[in-house]
Amino acid sequence: MMYIVYLIVFGFILTTALGLIASWIDRKVTARVQYRVGPPFFQPFYDITKLLGKETVVPATASKGMFLISPVIGFAAATVASTILWMNQLKLGASFLGDIIVLLYLFTLPSLSIILGGVSSGNPLGRVGASREIKLVLSYELPFILCLLVPIIKSGYSIRLLQILNFQTNNSATALSFSGGLALLMLIPCIQAKLALVPFDIAEAETEIMAGPIIEYSGVSLAIYKLTKSILLFSLPFFIITLFLGGFNFVGFGILYSIIKYIVFLVIITVIRNTNPRVRIDHAMRFFWGPITIGSIIAVVLALLDL
Amino acid sequence: MSIRLNALLKSPWVFHVSTGSCNNCDIEVLDCLTPRFDIERFGMVLAPSIKHADVLLVTGSGNRKSMERVKKLYEQAPKPIVVVAIGECACSRGIFIHSYNCPVPLDKVIPVDVYIPGCPPKPEAIIAGVVKLIQKVKEKTKNNA
Numbered sequence: 001m002m003y004i005v006y007l008i009v010f011g012f013i014l015t016t017a018l019g020l021i022a023s024w025i026d027r028k029v030t031a032r033v034q035y036r037v038g039p040p041f042f043q044p045f046y047d048i049t050k051l052l053g054k055e056t057v058v059p060a061t062a063s064k065g066m067f068l069i070s071p072v073i074g075f076a077a078a079t080v081a082s083t084i085l086w087m088n089q090l091k092l093g094a095s096f097l098g099d100i101i102v103l104l105y106l107f108t109l110p111s112l113s114i115i116l117g118g119v120s121s122g123n124p125l126g127r128v129g130a131s132r133e134i135k136l137v138l139s140y141e142l143p144f145i146l147c148l149l150v151p152i153i154k155s156g157y158s159i160r161l162l163q164i165l166n167f168q169t170n171n172s173a174t175a176l177s178f179s180g181g182l183a184l185l186m187l188i189p190c191i192q193a194k195l196a197l198v199p200f201d202i203a204e205a206e207t208e209i210m211a212g213p214i215i216e217y218s219g220v221s222l223a224i225y226k227l228t229k230s231i232l233l234f235s236l237p238f239f240i241i242t243l244f245l246g247g248f249n250f251v252g253f254g255i256l257y258s259i260i261k262y263i264v265f266l267v268i269i270t271v272i273r274n275t276n277p278r279v280r281i282d283h284a285m286r287f288f289w290g291p292i293t294i295g296s297i298i299a300v301v302l303a304l305l306d307l
Numbered sequence: 308m309s310i311r312l313n314a315l316l317k318s319p320w321v322f323h324v325s326t327g328s329c330n331n332c333d334i335e336v337l338d339c340l341t342p343r344f345d346i347e348r349f350g351m352v353l354a355p356s357i358k359h360a361d362v363l364l365v366t367g368s369g370n371r372k373s374m375e376r377v378k379k380l381y382e383q384a385p386k387p388i389v390v391v392a393i394g395e396c397a398c399s400r401g402i403f404i405h406s407y408n409c410p411v412p413l414d415k416v417i418p419v420d421v422y423i424p425g426c427p428p429k430p431e432a433i434i435a436g437v438v439k440l441i442q443k444v445k446e447k448t449k450n451n452a
Binding site: 027031034035036038039040041043046047048051053054056057102206210211215216217218219224281 | 314317318347348350355357361372383384385398
């Protein structure tokens with residue numbers, strides 16, 4: 001019973017609020033980079049409220065059930081993933097063996113829900129976007145998993161999130177070693193691709209294929225996609241900070257330090273997104289399977305040599 | 308005013324369709340997004356698809372081929388949707404009023420809420436038109452309540 005409360009309080013309400021604030025920071029930083037004023041603070045909240053009040057149109061060529069259920073799959077996965085992260089962070093005693101592997105799967109599900117939505121929408125542009133998303137998932141998952149091996153090896157082959165956190169509290173953060181730093185560097189493009197931000201927003205390219213897989217979505221379904229995206233904007237950096245930068249700390253000045261850690265991470269992602277053009281899908285695959293995979297293999301080898 | 312309507316007025320996402328315009332009004336619409344005017348201050352974003360949009364911006368004189376498409380777009384749009392006619396051509400067909408290719412004005416095909424005249428209208432005029440639209444919607448709900 002307690003777990004349902006955690007799911008609603010931490011997984012849904014807290015993460016959604018923080019994610020929407022994060023998406024405001026993202027938009028504001030983007031605007032400042034382009035010498036604009038940018039949207040007001042409550043803008044993401046207005047957007048979601050507005051979308052919830054709009055009509056949901058289902059195209060005649062779509063397969064109706066799949067079309068309406070696929071946003072919910074991604075949203076549910078993102079919520080559960082952030083609940084697991086919060087419970088480990090606040091030490092609510094829900095760490096189980098192999099929760100990193102569960103999180104790995106849960107963070108892949110939002111991409112799968114976008115693919116399902118794009119294919120079932122019956123729109124040719126949606127299908128093009130879905131096929132691009134499949135290729136992108138294939139390319140970034142391998143280096144992503146390789147990079148996550150580094151903190152696992154560092155903490156003495158533990159696949160329990162809480163043990164990795166405790167190891168980092170007792171010793172130093174993973175990112176302060178050679179292997180951890182290299183793995184964190186290699187993870188940043190993977191995060192960018194997972195969040196569908198600009199150098200790798202190939203699947204949702206607004207100027208080429210008009211938002212791709214989510215082109216036919218409107219009203220509540222679109223609101224769920226937007227919410228999933230902002231939840232991931234908070235919980236993916238949270239996951240990386242937990243594994244590499246020693247997690248968050250809520251005692252005294254630790255709060256300030258945690259907020260700075262997260263915001264610096266977010267601003268790095270945003271600045272990368274604003275200073276790069278969109279790459280083509282074959283360039284993205286070559287980039288991820290070439291330099292990024294080699295870099296993460298080197299990081300794993302360094303971790304095995306205890307560097 | 309209800310929460311729903313308030314949120315709609317705070318984040319109107321615009322979709323922009325040209326019914327055979329000379330491209331001048333379209334450039335002025337895009338000018339509104341530039342750092343000098345920055346309509347994202349009011350929560351306005353260019354929507355990639357009509358399914359995401361709350362405001363339909365129509366430019367151009369409306370020729371035979373494109374009028375069918377505009378009607379289809381209006382029918383596909385999730386309601387509530389607001390239609391704004393930008394430029395002399397969309398308001399009254401302009402110099403093409405006697406043309407064989409522009410048989411009907413825009414407001415005979417779909418209901419138009421705001422007319423922004425000019426050839427082309429300045430970005431300031433477009434923003435002023437949208438502000439008037441928001442005031443109109445607010446007053447309408449005040450009188451009904």
